[in-house]
Structure formats: structure tokens, C-alpha cells
Amino acid sequence: MAPKRFFLPKSLPWPVVLDILALLLWGLMILRYWVTGLMAVLLHPDYHWLAITAGWLLLGMAIWRAIALVRLRQTVPTEHIALLPRQWSLAILLAVAVFGLIYVPRPFTSDTALARGIAEPAGLTRSQPQRFVRNTPPEERSIIDWIRTLNVYPEPDAYADQPVNVVGFVIHPPNWPNDYLMVARFVLTCCAADAYPVGLPVKLSGDRSTYPSDSWIQVIGTMTTETLDQQRRLTIAATTLETVEEPSNPYEF
Amino acid sequence: MSQLNQGVTLFLSLLVEAAPFLLLGVIFSSVLAVFVDERKLIQWMPKHPALAALSGSLFGCLFPVCECGNVPVARRLLMQGAPPALAIGFLLAAPTVNPIVFWATWVAFREQPAMVFWRVGLTVLIAVVIGWVFSVQRDVRPILQPMVARYLPSPPPRPAARDDFDLLSGGTYLLQSGGSALKLDMPIAAAAAVAAPPQSWSLRLRTLLEMMFQEFRELGAVLVIGSAIAATVQVAIPREWILELGQGPVTSIVAMMTLAWVVSICSTVDSFFALSFASVFTSGSLLAFLVFGPMIDLKNISLLMTTFRSRAVVYLFLLAAQLTFVSTLVVNLYTNW
CATH class of the missing domain: 2.40.50 (OB fold (Dihydrolipoamide Acetyltransferase, E2P))
Structure with a gap:
């Protein structure tokens, strides 16, 4: 069992929730390109499987993390070495994922x-x-x-x-x-x-x-x-x- | 409008293409941190700077990560007390000297199999030389970002430093069951390395997950910025300007190195990209592209900045550029290949 010091306060840990959301959206963005056939505009067919696997992995990681959060209500403290503050990284990842989910990439003209x-x-x-x-x-x-x-x-x-x-x-x-x-x-x-x-x-x-x-x-x-x-x-x-x-x-x- | 479309398509294609490799790097690096005690691995490594750099260069065979993924691993190695020569050797050579890249280059240059051996050989040579050069800096902390440097032991002039470090440095500690102390204000990476052995498997798995999230968040955001810059530059600079330089033995190398730096393509797939220039560019310049690109490019400079101070990144860049230039020029001028 985890030591008690790892427990968070009872309120919802928003940074973790946003983390999960970012990975979820990234996974969905990549899988969307696959499902809609738009991946052909971006990648050579030989590399599609790589991107698709990454999409599923991201989705899986997000779901795993969400289950861990709901079941255990605990998280390991996260301080990290970063070039960018955590909020910026999250904002960039979320913004790109949302953009990628909406935008339809066009082949070159x-x-x-x-x-x-x-x-x-x-x-x-x-x-x-x-x-x-x-x-x-x-x-x-x-x-x-x-x-x-x-x-x-x-x-x-x-x-x-x-x-x-x-x-x-x-x-x-x-x-x-x-x-x-x-x-x-x-x-x-x-x-x-x-x-x-x-x-x-x-x-x-x-x-x-x-x-x-x-x-x-x-x-x-x-x-x-x-x-x-x-x-x-x-x-x-x-x-x-x-x-x-x-x-x-x-x-x- | 068409330019904007082109830029965005480029940007998304770089992201979608790099994401799997970034994820692979993040997973390898996190697994390494949680499940492998690198200090043991590092203890087995030779102490001589050149040999340490050589072993670092060959680490890529164990951890096949491209240049998006090798920075977190190199950072981890440094934080675990690896000699700088080892970490630098790994940083520069691992994206090229690994089975995936070897295979990809072999497939791409099936007509010129020598390209594979030149590529791997020159990369190891350059990585060893630069690793050796950096080993002259005995205390590596001044060239690292302060957040990374905090977790490094003091340099060798005080031989007992590593053993004393846990006890003699300030901070808040928890006494572990084995008698070791866990520093509370360490980041999760370092804390995991210290606290890993007594942990249960489920806690280790959750630490692993937590770390993967953290690294993906950080490196993913940086990759986004790098890809955006690479896409902008590709759209803004007419490609034929770069290509016009492609004929002479000197200008072709400079052009291909510039292209490698700008395009920031992943080392696992860059040989296919280089192949598209095979008919107009000198072999030496293609080699320069394949050797220099994975070491330093526009995209991974921002990743390098998470670990090294800008001064060290400039040194790395200049050394790698000069050594690549000189060695591939020799290939162009003195071999018939």
C-alpha cells in the first residue's frame, strides 16, 4: 500500500484531470486521422501503423490514469524539470489537440x-x-x-x-x-x-x-x-x- | 492561404509522424527510471572518457530511441551520476546507432550499402570525440540547467562525495525502511530512482504512469513548438535556394547540413528523405545530412535546452557541425564512393 504522504486533498486534482484530457485528445486526434482517412494526407502508408499504435497507446494511458485516479484518489507528487511551466505545456498540448481534432489537413497544391x-x-x-x-x-x-x-x-x-x-x-x-x-x-x-x-x-x-x-x-x-x-x-x-x-x-x- | 494550408499540413504531419517515436522514448526513459538502477549499469561502465563515450554511443542498441526520445534518457543518465562523456556519447549517437535506424538506412540505400557503415562509423567517431571533449569539464553542473544540476552529486575531486551526499546536503528527508533517506523535495524522477527498490509493483507501475505523463507533457509541448518552427521555415524559405547550393563538394555539404537542421526529421525515417536528394547531391553531403541531423536540429535544440544551458548547447552544436563538415568533406574529396 502506498505511504500516506502520497494522498492528495479530497478536492478534484485538476492538473491531473487536465493531463488525462490532453492525452485523451491527442490519442483521439491521431485516431481521427486514421478513421477519416486523412492520415494519407500526412504520412506515407508504411508509417500509418506506427501513428495508429501511438494513438491507441495515448488513449490507453489516459484511461489507465483516469481509472487509477477514480479508484485510488491518490497521486504521486509531481515536481518536474521543465523548460516550460506546467500550465503552458498543458495549454499548448490541449490547444494543438483541439485544433487537430477540428482541422482538415489538405494535400499540397x-x-x-x-x-x-x-x-x-x-x-x-x-x-x-x-x-x-x-x-x-x-x-x-x-x-x-x-x-x-x-x-x-x-x-x-x-x-x-x-x-x-x-x-x-x-x-x-x-x-x-x-x-x-x-x-x-x-x-x-x-x-x-x-x-x-x-x-x-x-x-x-x-x-x-x-x-x-x-x-x-x-x-x-x-x-x-x-x-x-x-x-x-x-x-x-x-x-x-x-x-x-x-x-x-x-x-x- | 495556400501557404498557410501547406504550413499547417506540414506541422501536423511532423507531429503525427514524431508522436510514436516521442512516446517510445518517453516509455523507454520512464521504464529505465523506475525499473532499472542505472547507477549499477553506470558502475560497470569504463571510467576512461573515450571508452565511456564509446559505451554511451552504443547504448542506443539497448534503447532504440530517436532524437525526440533520447534527451530524456540522457538527462536521466546524467541525473543518475553517469560521466558526462557517457551521457554526451549517448545523446549524440543513440538516435543513429540503433537497430531500427540501421535497418531503415539499409532499406533506403540498398544500392549504396556503404552508406550504412559510413553513417554509423562517423556518428560513433564524432560522438566519442565530443564526449571526450566534454569530459574535460570535471564538474558538469555549470553547463546543465539548474533544475537538473541540483540532483547531481559533487564531482570526483571529493571521492567520498557520492556517499556523503545524501547525509550532508540540506533539505527535508524521510527515513526509508532500509535506512536510506528519501529527499522530499526531489522531483519524481530522482525520487523514484532512490525509492524504487522497496516499492511494491503496483506503486512502481503507477510511478511509471505518472512519469510517462509528465515527460509526454513536457516534451510533447516542446515538440509542438519545434515542429511549428520547422514548418514555418520550410514554407518561408524557397526550397530551391537550398537546392541550388547542392553541386560542389563544399556547398552541397553545407546545404544538406542546413536542410537537416531545418527539416528536423526523425532519425528513423530521415534516410528515406535523404534518398530523395540522392541523384543531385554528393554522397558526402547525404552522409552529412544523415550524421548531423539526428545529433542536432531545430526541433531538438529546444529539447536539449531542457537539460543543458544554452552555452553547452552552442558548444555541442558547433563541435558536431564542424566535425561532420570536416569528415564528410574528406569523404567527398578523398574517396571515390
């Missing part, structure tokens, strides 16, 4: 892609040749598959007339003529903090204003080579271009 710089072929892609499957038929390649293929052999003419079928969001690069747009995706390696955009130019038959920035499109066509920004670039000559729903996981990996 074309503005972000333009600001971050869209990876050129042979640019900033993960060099992971063991994941490059030579036998993927061209029409089944995603945007990142195309960029990886280009990394291996960067001559655009080598892909002339190959069929293309990709889904991505629309970027209007400011220097390009009005009948060109870029179909792009963000690529995640771990979480949104390291997302980088990749994209392919699309040659339209009409004006690009039909397809506003950040709308999602499916582009079907064939590969050709065009000169954009004084650079020869592999370009999709679109035959069919349809607006589609934003996919549940907006990133590629």
Missing part, C-alpha cells in the same frame, strides 16, 4: 509545387532502380513511374508514340504557352514534410483555362517531344482529358 520546384527528369527523384519494373507496359505507368523511367534513360525521343494513361492534378506553369499544362503528383517518402512534386507536360488541343489549377484530371494520349523553356521535354499529346475526383490517397510513392 499547385502553388506549393511551383514554389518547391518540380523535379526535372533526371532531377530529384528517388534513385531506386530495384523498384523499376522494366516490363510495366507504358499505359500502366504512373507519373512517378514515367519520371523514374526517364531517369534511367533520359532521351525523350526514345518514348515517342508510347501510350500514356495517368492521373494527377493540374499545374499552370507561368512560362508555358496557353495550350500546355502540367499533370503532377506529390511523391512522399515518409511524411508530408518531404513531399516533392513530379510532373509531365501535357499538350492540349484547346486552351488550358478549361482545366483550372489543382483540379484532378486523367490524361490519355501518346508520348511526344516538345520544346518548353528552351528544353526538349517528354510531353503527353492528349487525346482524351477528363476531370476526375481527387483520389483518396493524393500522393505517389
